[in-house]
Amino acid sequence: MIRLTALFLLLSLSVSAQVIEEERLKAHVEYLSSDRLEGRGTGTPGEKKAGDYIIRSFKKAGLKPYPGQKGFRQEFMAKKGAAGEVKAHNILGYMDNGKPYTIIIGAHYDHLGKGDQGSSLKPGSVGEIHNGADDNASGVAGMLELARYYATNKKTENYNFLFAAFSGEELGLLGSKYMTEHSGIDPAKINLMINMDMIGRYREDKGLTIGGIGTSTVLEKWGPELGMCMELKYTLDSTGVGPSDHSSFYLKDIPVLFLFTGAHEDYHKPSDDADLLNYNGMKRVTNYVIQLVSHLDELPKIDFKKTSNPHANATRSSFKVTMGVMPDYSFSGNGLKIDGVSEGRPAEKAGILAGDILLKVGEKEIKDVYGYMEVLNTAEKGQTVTVEVLRKGEVVRLKLTF
The missing domain is CATH 2.30.42.10 (PDZ domain)
Known part of the structure; x- marks a missing residue:
């Protein structure tokens, strides 16, 4: 028998399942991962073009700069190997619903540029454009579609929303760390940070990794329950830390959720291109966020929990061994x-x-x-x-x- 809570989720899913549009997701990814942006390396002209695109999308959705910021760009200095320090920018867009708590939805928009940042997994690829369609134009596309959804759904949610596109992730989570320390964010006023990083390669045999569920008792319950209701194949990971931007928020005692469709042979290579993505899968992952937030809208502020070992409660690990x-x-x-x-x-x-x-x-x-x-x-x-x-x-x- 389906429990009433699960039935409610299924019914609400039928209402909004078609809101996120595959063609919009695809259009975002195709621009952000096009050769004209030259791989969106941190502090490069290509990354600036990507930032301009995100700002235009934020403005179209009616978002405003985050309180205390002069504009949508939040500048910081990023260490970049032989290039020394470069100017980098987070892009922050705020939806003020006049509520006491805020949900952050983030994704990093930087990538490896022309393979000169030291993280390419293709030998001898310096000079080749690393377009980063999955990593992480896919997450940015999902974040932008969520901003559009919340701006046009004719409903005022019980939370404010802060949409964040981070730079410097590939250099060590620099942008998200800077944001948590220099934006005047009060962790007690943040209900949840949702991080969308590499959501473009959903496969029915592999599914979606739902990370961070151990950072709140509410997420422990609703993370897997919602995945089941939406008929997603999923892997659960309890830890609040990982190689992506949610870690910066978890370390500030903020509950986090990390959505990730898995590594693949094109990861950190020039071959990570837009035509290889599963846009229907991206829509399903993005709708997962809508359904979760819809449930949170009916609840008080969720609790925060410290997690223990990374991957301790994972139902399936992608690694053969652990160091601990x-x-x-x-x-x-x-x-x-x-x-x-x-x-x-x-x-x-x-x-x-x-x-x-x-x-x-x-x-x-x-x-x-x-x-x-x-x-x-x-x-x-x-x-x-x-x-x-x-x-x-x-x-x-x-x-x-x-």
Whole structure:
């Protein structure tokens, strides 16, 4: 028997399921991932064009600059390898419904430019445009369609909305971290942050990863229940941290939800193009957000919970092994800085400490979180490797068994 709460969701779904339009999603992605934007590298003219496009969409939806900001652009300085510091911009659009609490819906709009930012997974690709259709024109398209929906649905929700397009994500979550620290945001006034990062490759066999459900008891209940009602295949991940911008908000004690349709062979390569995306799948993911917010609209402010181990409650993990560390996603230096070490996991047994900077695992040099994720995807359970960490200025070598 379908419970009344689930039945309510199914009925409300029938009303709004066609609101998000595939053609609009496709048009956003095709522009943002076109060659004319040259991969939207942080601080580049191509990224500025993307920002102009987002601002035009915000204005068309009737959004205003976030209170305290002079305009839609929030400028910050971003460290960018050999280029040194460059000017980067978050794009923030606000819908003031006169309510005490706000929901943030965000997506990063920067990508790898012409492969010169150090994160391309195609060898020798410097000079090639990395269009980033899935990563993350897809999430931006979903965010823009949600802004249009909430501006035109002839309803005043019980929340204000802050729509955020982040820059500097590929360089270490720089934009979202800056936003949380320099926008005057009171975490107690934020009900939820929803992060849409790579929502363009939904597959029926793989489904949608719904991350962050452990950051609130409400999300723990309604995250999976809603996925079931909408007949989405899904994987649940409880943790509030991950290699994307929701981490910056979780670290400020804000409940987060992270929507992600999974990595693929075109990830961080020039081949991540618009014609490979599943636009019907993007619409389904975006409608998931509408249905969740519709339910939250009937509730008081949701609670915040600290989560334990990353991926501890995942129903399916994309990694073969775990080290049991919590990365510092705001760290912009060389290597992976470790924020926390889980008890009883391989890292703790090896002697790795919070504050260490992971430099090497076996023969693999770790330059950033993506290199770390590669290791987790290729190492085998039971394998023993030598790891190198930088600890208080000294390189320490340890033996770690996965």
